[in-house]
Amino acid sequence: MKGGLRWLIVSLVGLATVINYIDRNALAVMWPAVSKDIGADKADYALLVTIFMVAYACGQSLFGKVFDVIGTRMGFAVSILVWSVSIAAHSLVRSLGLLALLRVTLGISEAGNWPGAVKANALWFPPRERALAQGIFNSGAAIGAIVSAPLVALLFELMGWRATFLVVGVLGFLWLLPWLFVYRADPGAHPWLSEAERAHIADRGENGAKAGWSPNLRELLKQKQSWAIIVSRFFLDPVWWLFVSWLPIYLSETFGFDVRQIGLFAWVPFVGAMLGSLGGGWLSGALIRRGWKTLSARRFAVTLGGAIMLPALLLTAKAATPLSAVLLIAVILFGFQVAINNIQTLPSDYYGGGAVGTIAGVGGTAAVAGTLVTTWLVPAMTQHGYAPIFVLAAVIVPLGVISLWLLGGRASSVPAPSSDSQ
Secondary structure (H helix, E strand, O other), rough: OOOOOOHHHHOOOOHHHHHHHHHHHHHHHHHHHHHHOOOOOOOOHHHHHHHHHHHHHHHHHHHHHHHHHHOHHHHHHHHHHHHHHHHHHHHHOHHHHHHHHHEEEEEHHOHHHHHHHHHHHHHHOOHHHHHHHHHHHHHHHHHHHHHHHHHHHHHHHHHHHHHHHHHHHHHHHHHHHHHHHHHHOHHHHHHOOOHHHHHHHHHOOOOOOOOOOOOHHHHOOOOOOOOHHHHHHHHHHHHHHHHHHHHHHHHHHHOOOOHHHHHHHOOHHHHHHHHHHHHHHHHHHHHHOOOOHHHHHHHHHHHHHHHHHHHHHHHHHHOOOOOHHHHHHHHHHHHHHHHHHHOOOHHHHHOHHHHHHHHHHHHHHHHHHHHHHHHHHHHEEEEEEEHHHHHHHHHHHHHHHHHHHHHHOOOOOOOOOOHHHO
8 A cells, every 4th residue: 555645535435424424323212302392203203215316316416517517626515515504503403394394405415425435436546445434434334333222312402402403513624624635636736645646546457347438328328338327226235224214213112212222232233234234345455356357356345244233133023031132233334335336336347537436326226226125115014113124125125236247247337338339
């Protein structure tokens, strides 16, 4: 590893992701108190999750294109400014209508973090390091989920839910200071980058994605590899969001937890997610260094992640104690992150930098579309317990893995069309 600027960049992106998850999870953790004050119920919460996810889906595709047009530096600045203002404004909520509006602006703006991270990854890392870099970034989501439950619960105990929203909103503004100072250009022009690290980043290895090829959305959707990303994320991402959105509610309804108890237990599964992010990223990188083709290494890691998730989901359906439940969910999220971490590197493996944000955003939109289906099903399927929704999640995991094998192609990159074929 020559130089360290690229690792500082991905660490800042990971820190943004921590803040992202603290902000989005704050409502779930404090929902028992918020719902009581504004007169809302479980159905209203499902509606708010749906509203957030629809906005998040739109934001993925929107910001995917934004990052390809205005670049990672300003794209992140716009995204985090809007979401920080949105979460701070939750402190003003006195009705379900205003809360719904703020979940829209929060969802659209928070979505930018993901295509932006994939874009930065493609620009700053060679293929053999991308999955590990993606793992560092994705671990930010897990760390944010780990930190958010106890942190938000503590702030809630000290100052109530309104002040808590205001405090967490400040975090994004603080993050902007080092980001704007450090991230001043892409690698080719960054004045701090050593020649050794610049050459290291430029080493594409066996991956032949052409940086100069920037297909538009219509051209991207003609490639079956794009559909491998889209379909696999449609089926797999609902597993993650099932626990991000519903874990506090599950603990409250199944085991009678209050806000303080949720804070004590809800962080545990995301330790598994953090380890899966780093482990999955390390695994495919290690396989590539041993001579595996990039796509083969990614597929192996995704398949392993699915094999971990499926039995753990079925066992969670029968969990009888809160400790066994959160430990099993930790295993599920470990497997999920091993898989998704490698799927999220595929846009930068398949395509050059000019299209990475766009296809990553479309993949994110597909992920949210799949998640919306489970969100709508949760209230109906959990009237007598959460076992049915866990079984459903187990059923869709193999579909996500199989779609990657069927649609992912045989090469690690999508070749640019020759000039005479255009």
